[in-house]
Amino acid sequence: MSAAQPLLTVDNLKKYFIRTKGFRKRVIGTVKAVDDASFHIDPGETLALVGESGSGKTTLGRSIIRAIEPTSGDIVYDFGGTKTDLTALDKRELKEFRRHLSIVFQDPFSSLNPRMNVMEIVGEPLVNYHAVKNRRQLADRVAELLDLVRLNPQYMARYPHAFSGGQRQRIAVARALALNPKFVVADEPVSALDVSVQAQVLNLLKELQARLDLTYLFVGHNLAVIEYVANRTAVMYVGRIAELGDTDEVFRNPLHPYTEALLSAVPKGDPDAARDRIVLTGDPADPANRPSGCFFHPRCRYAQKICREQEPPLNDFPSHGRQHLSACHFASELSLVGTGRGEPVAKAEARKSEAPTNRPGENGAGEKEAPITDG
Numbered sequence: 001m002s003a004a005q006p007l008l009t010v011d012n013l014k015k016y017f018i019r020t021k022g023f024r025k026r027v028i029g030t031v032k033a034v035d036d037a038s039f040h041i042d043p044g045e046t047l048a049l050v051g052e053s054g055s056g057k058t059t060l061g062r063s064i065i066r067a068i069e070p071t072s073g074d075i076v077y078d079f080g081g082t083k084t085d086l087t088a089l090d091k092r093e094l095k096e097f098r099r100h101l102s103i104v105f106q107d108p109f110s111s112l113n114p115r116m117n118v119m120e121i122v123g124e125p126l127v128n129y130h131a132v133k134n135r136r137q138l139a140d141r142v143a144e145l146l147d148l149v150r151l152n153p154q155y156m157a158r159y160p161h162a163f164s165g166g167q168r169q170r171i172a173v174a175r176a177l178a179l180n181p182k183f184v185v186a187d188e189p190v191s192a193l194d195v196s197v198q199a200q201v202l203n204l205l206k207e208l209q210a211r212l213d214l215t216y217l218f219v220g221h222n223l224a225v226i227e228y229v230a231n232r233t234a235v236m237y238v239g240r241i242a243e244l245g246d247t248d249e250v251f252r253n254p255l256h257p258y259t260e261a262l263l264s265a266v267p268k269g270d271p272d273a274a275r276d277r278i279v280l281t282g283d284p285a286d287p288a289n290r291p292s293g294c295f296f297h298p299r300c301r302y303a304q305k306i307c308r309e310q311e312p313p314l315n316d317f318p319s320h321g322r323q324h325l326s327a328c329h330f331a332s333e334l335s336l337v338g339t340g341r342g343e344p345v346a347k348a349e350a351r352k353s354e355a356p357t358n359r360p361g362e363n364g365a366g367e368k369e370a371p372i373t374d375g
């Protein structure tokens with residue numbers, strides 16, 4: 001992984017949604033879905049965004065490719081020394097720049113158009129961006145992409161319903177890679193999949209990253225998955241980054257009580273390992289009506305008076321010369337518990353399935369495939 005210039009730098013990014021009521025659309029509040037997010041992503045790395053639902057991770061993931069229009073902030077991509085502020089692009093420039101960015105959605109059952117066959121689905125970006133000149137070239141490129149995600153190109157005339165969940169997600173990945181993007185947002189790409197095929201899709205994403213020199217932002221809520229795929233992890237709570245650092249550091253030595261609580265729910269690879277799960281009381285704070293001081297204080301077992309009164313800044317507590325940010329007044333004083341020594345479940349599962357994945361209809365090893373019907 002390069003330690004050169006970040007591929008993406010996000011500064012003070014905000015995404016607010018206005019809440020309205022009634023026929024006259026009277027403004028009744030502002031949902032601060034993402035509030036003042038600043039971070040960078042280095043070329044070739046995977047940064048994970050994790051948090052409970054409503055934490056703003058998906059909104060943030062989509063805002064940085066302007067799939068959702070941010071309210072304010074800077075989103076600067078640096079592709080080989082050429083810097084582009086995504087927020088400054090007009091519609092035509094944005095469309096042109098988007099060929100470098102891509103997204104894989106959570107649910108391959110709804111993200112693929114059931115009326116289009118695989119050739120049309122995977123080839124659509126190539127047609128929209130005039131990246132190929134004729135149908136023969138299109139078919140060749142689609143075949144190449146299917147091969148890349150280990151699907152048999154001979155099935156390109158078939159429709160999504162003929163494929164299993166894992167295969168559909170491979171089709172979605174092939175489509176996402178059609179224009180040779182440099183940066184991919186993977187928005188909970190395995191959450192909708194059967195546990196038995198999750199590891200295979202994760203391995204595929206990792207393999208493609210190494211092969212195609214991709215940079216990922218991986219949005220997820222399963223910490224075992226995050227630990228397996230991410231170089232660095234950002235933990236979000238109510239629209240703010242609560243903690244950010246190297247994944248190993250965040251998992252072994254968390255510096256925020258919210259991270260500690262999330263980690264306590266991660267299954268241990270060692271069944272004999274002690275499990276002291278921290279049960280968070282109450283719901284996550286409402287981003288339209290956030291608590292005073294630290295937003296986490298109503299659920300935090302370490303909360304003190306200052307936590308109710310002053311919002312903690314996101315400070316750096318470097319470890320081994322590497323950045324480790326935490327927004328907690330007591331980050332340097334608390335001895336928080338990270339994951340144990342056992343091997344995480346996702347890692348063990350992934351290792352088991354690192355054998356080559358077979359194509360649909362071949363041998364029967366690898367992913368359990370849904371039957372592929374003719375027509």
Ligand code: SF4
Nearest residue numbers: 294297300307328329
């Ligand atoms: Fe808990 Fe206080 Fe730290 Fe917030 S600032 S996480 S309430 S200890």
